[in-house]
Amino acid sequence: MNRSRSQAMTAFLPGAVFRHEQRLRGRVQAVDGDVVKKLNEDVIYDEISRYLERWSEDARAALPVPQGRLRQNFVLVSPDLVRFEVFPLVLECVRRSCRRVRTYAKAQQLAADPRCRTCSAPLRQLPYFNAHNCGRIRPMYVPKCRVPAHGYDHIVFENTGSFVTALWRCVGPGCGGAKLQGTSQSPCGCEWKDAAGRAMMRARTFNDTRAYQVHALQLVNIDNSEFRQYQRHPQRGRIAAAHYLNLIDSTAQGLGDAAQTVTVPRLSPQEWQQKEQQLRQINMGEEAIEQIRRMMGPEESGLAALPSTDADNARWELLGADRPFVERAAVFDPAQIQRITLDDQCARFAELQDRLAQQTTERAREQARTLGIAEIAVTWEFPVARVAFGYTREEHEPERGVLTGFHNKYHHDGKYPVYVAASDTEALLVTFSARSVLSFLDAKGLTAGVAEDESAARRRLLELFTDQDDPEAARAAATVHTVIHTLGHLLLRSLDDGQVGLAENTLAEWVVTKALTVAIYADNVREFTLGSLWTLLSNRVLSWLESTADSVLSCENDPLCHQSSPRCCERCVYLTFGCQLFNDDLDRGLAAEFLRHTAASSHT
Incomplete structure (x- = not known):
C-alpha cells in the first residue's frame, strides 16, 4: 500500500503494527521508496553513529554503526510503498454464542478457509499481540486443552478489559468453560533477560504505543x-x-x-x-x-x-x-536562512503609516516581553530533515532494550535503510530573553545575581549549561529546559484554534535549550508552504500570545491536572506527534511561575 512520507515516518515503518482501512490488521515488513541524494550525508551518519554508540553491540540488532567502510552499506530512502503482512493470524468467531478461536500459520490458509470450523460464521482478528524488549512480537499464545479430543478446537478468549484478569477457556464438551491460563505474560525464548533474569513477553493492544517506538533524529539540513x-x-x-x-x-x-x-x-x-x-x-x-x-x-x-x-x-x-x-x-x-521578525513588521507598518496595525504589533511586542520572549520571527525555508534508523519495544532507553534496525535482505539491495523525510517548510522562531530566565533562576535561589544586559545574561547561562561538575548549575539548567520546553508546547498548541489553518498534529517542535530557542514548524514534508505562519506574524500575534498566557493557567482536566506533579497532561501540554522528547520533562506549574515572575518584572 502507498502512504505519504509523513504517514510512513510516524506509523508505518518496518516492525510497526497497524489497523488497515479495510478492517484488517497488519505488521509492516519493509518500506520502499526513492533513494535520497540531496542531503548532508556526513552529518546524518555522524549523528546516527553518535546516537548508536549509547547502545552496546549486543543491544543492537541488524544495525551496525555507520562509520568508516560500513557507511557504504547504508542507504537514505524516502518512504513511499509500505509492504506488510496480515498480523496476527489469531482470529475468533464473530458469533457471541460461539467465539471460538482459530490460529493460522500463513495468510494463504486464512484466505482459503476464513470461517469458523464449528458454526461457519465469519472470523475477526484478535487485536492483541505479545512483545518483548528483544524486538520480537508474536501473536498471543493460544493454549491447548488437556483433553486430547478438544485440542485447540474449543478455545475461547475471555476479554475482561485487562490482560491481568483475561483468560483462555475451553468450552468443549465436558470442560464447560474451564480455565486454561492467563494472558499477561508468556516466555520469549531469547537471550535478552530483564533485571530478574527472565525473558517474558507482555501482551499488548494494537493501540499501545509502548510496544513500538521509532528512534529518529531531527536535523537542520543545509x-x-x-x-x-x-x-x-x-x-x-x-x-x-x-x-x-x-x-x-x-x-x-x-x-x-x-x-x-x-x-x-x-x-x-x-x-x-x-x-x-x-x-x-x-x-x-x-x-x-x-x-x-x-x-x-x-x-x-x-x-x-x-x-x-x-x-x-x-x-x-x-x-x-x-x-x-x-x-x-x-x-x-x-x-x-532569511527570517522576518516581529520588530521588522512593526517598522514596516510604521513606514506604511498603518497606525492600527502598528499599534496592534506594538501591543504584541509588549505581550511578548511579559512572556519573557526576546524575538519572534518567521521563515519560509526552515530546512528540517527527520531521519529514522531503528526501533525499540517495551523499554526504549539504552541497554534496557534492543535497538532494532530496519534491515531486510530482500529490499534495498541488502543495505541498511535510513528513512528520511526532508523539506524546506515554514517555521516560527521564538527566542526567550536570557535576562528574564536568569532573573527567574535568581528568584528561585538557583543562581546568584542578575545580568546588566542580554549579552551578559546569555554568557552566564552558557556557563550554567556547560558546568558539568556543579550540581546547582545542573539544577538550574534542568529548570530552564523544563520552562522553555513547556512554553514551546503551549505556544504550539495555541496555534490550533482554526485561525491559521494548521492543526496541532501537523506541527512539530525544534528545541535548542542552551540558546533559549524554540522553532515551531509545519511538519508537512512538502516542498511548498501555505504562508499560514506569515499570516500569524502579520495579523494574529497578539491573540496567539494572549491565548498562550491563558493556557498556562488552566486545563480541561483540572483540578486533577492542577494537583498533579509535574502539572501536565494530554489536555493542556502534550503534543500528538511533534515532540522530539516524547512529551518528557514538561511542567505547566513551573512555566506559570516563570510567567508570573516575568510579568511582575516587566512592570517594575
Missing part, C-alpha cells in the same frame, strides 16, 4: 559547502557561541576569524584595566593608549572576544558537541 565546513570545524562550538552572543554576524565570519593566526596575545578586560592604569601612571597620552588598546586590549567582537582559558575552551568544546546549538547559528544566519 546542503552547502560552507555549512558542512562549519559543522566539521574543530571550533564550531566557539563560532556558535560567538554568534549567539552577537559577536559575529554569520558563520562565514566565524570561519574567517578561526582561520586567522593571532600573533599578539590579547589581554582580558581585567588585565587591560590594570595595564591602562599603569600607562596613565607614566603619563602616556590618550592617543597612544588607544593605539596600544587596539593592539593588545580585549576584542569587542569576533571570536577573539571570547575568553581562551582552559576552562573556557572546554566550554566551547562542549557546545560544539551539542548539534542543535551548532545548527541554531546557521538557522539564524541571514546568509543561510
Whole structure:
C-alpha cells in the first residue's frame, strides 16, 4: 500500500503494527521508496553513529554503526510503498454464542478457509499481540486443552478489559468453560533477560504505543559547502557561541576569524584595566593608549572576544558537541536562512503609516516581553530533515532494550535503510530573553545575581549549561529546559484554534535549550508552504500570545491536572506527534511561575 512520507515516518515503518482501512490488521515488513541524494550525508551518519554508540553491540540488532567502510552499506530512502503482512493470524468467531478461536500459520490458509470450523460464521482478528524488549512480537499464545479430543478446537478468549484478569477457556464438551491460563505474560525464548533474569513477553493492544517506538533524529539540513565546513570545524562550538552572543554576524565570519593566526596575545578586560592604569601612571597620552588598546586590549567582537582559558575552551568544546546549538547559528544566519521578525513588521507598518496595525504589533511586542520572549520571527525555508534508523519495544532507553534496525535482505539491495523525510517548510522562531530566565533562576535561589544586559545574561547561562561538575548549575539548567520546553508546547498548541489553518498534529517542535530557542514548524514534508505562519506574524500575534498566557493557567482536566506533579497532561501540554522528547520533562506549574515572575518584572 502507498502512504505519504509523513504517514510512513510516524506509523508505518518496518516492525510497526497497524489497523488497515479495510478492517484488517497488519505488521509492516519493509518500506520502499526513492533513494535520497540531496542531503548532508556526513552529518546524518555522524549523528546516527553518535546516537548508536549509547547502545552496546549486543543491544543492537541488524544495525551496525555507520562509520568508516560500513557507511557504504547504508542507504537514505524516502518512504513511499509500505509492504506488510496480515498480523496476527489469531482470529475468533464473530458469533457471541460461539467465539471460538482459530490460529493460522500463513495468510494463504486464512484466505482459503476464513470461517469458523464449528458454526461457519465469519472470523475477526484478535487485536492483541505479545512483545518483548528483544524486538520480537508474536501473536498471543493460544493454549491447548488437556483433553486430547478438544485440542485447540474449543478455545475461547475471555476479554475482561485487562490482560491481568483475561483468560483462555475451553468450552468443549465436558470442560464447560474451564480455565486454561492467563494472558499477561508468556516466555520469549531469547537471550535478552530483564533485571530478574527472565525473558517474558507482555501482551499488548494494537493501540499501545509502548510496544513500538521509532528512534529518529531531527536535523537542520543545509546542503552547502560552507555549512558542512562549519559543522566539521574543530571550533564550531566557539563560532556558535560567538554568534549567539552577537559577536559575529554569520558563520562565514566565524570561519574567517578561526582561520586567522593571532600573533599578539590579547589581554582580558581585567588585565587591560590594570595595564591602562599603569600607562596613565607614566603619563602616556590618550592617543597612544588607544593605539596600544587596539593592539593588545580585549576584542569587542569576533571570536577573539571570547575568553581562551582552559576552562573556557572546554566550554566551547562542549557546545560544539551539542548539534542543535551548532545548527541554531546557521538557522539564524541571514546568509543561510532569511527570517522576518516581529520588530521588522512593526517598522514596516510604521513606514506604511498603518497606525492600527502598528499599534496592534506594538501591543504584541509588549505581550511578548511579559512572556519573557526576546524575538519572534518567521521563515519560509526552515530546512528540517527527520531521519529514522531503528526501533525499540517495551523499554526504549539504552541497554534496557534492543535497538532494532530496519534491515531486510530482500529490499534495498541488502543495505541498511535510513528513512528520511526532508523539506524546506515554514517555521516560527521564538527566542526567550536570557535576562528574564536568569532573573527567574535568581528568584528561585538557583543562581546568584542578575545580568546588566542580554549579552551578559546569555554568557552566564552558557556557563550554567556547560558546568558539568556543579550540581546547582545542573539544577538550574534542568529548570530552564523544563520552562522553555513547556512554553514551546503551549505556544504550539495555541496555534490550533482554526485561525491559521494548521492543526496541532501537523506541527512539530525544534528545541535548542542552551540558546533559549524554540522553532515551531509545519511538519508537512512538502516542498511548498501555505504562508499560514506569515499570516500569524502579520495579523494574529497578539491573540496567539494572549491565548498562550491563558493556557498556562488552566486545563480541561483540572483540578486533577492542577494537583498533579509535574502539572501536565494530554489536555493542556502534550503534543500528538511533534515532540522530539516524547512529551518528557514538561511542567505547566513551573512555566506559570516563570510567567508570573516575568510579568511582575516587566512592570517594575
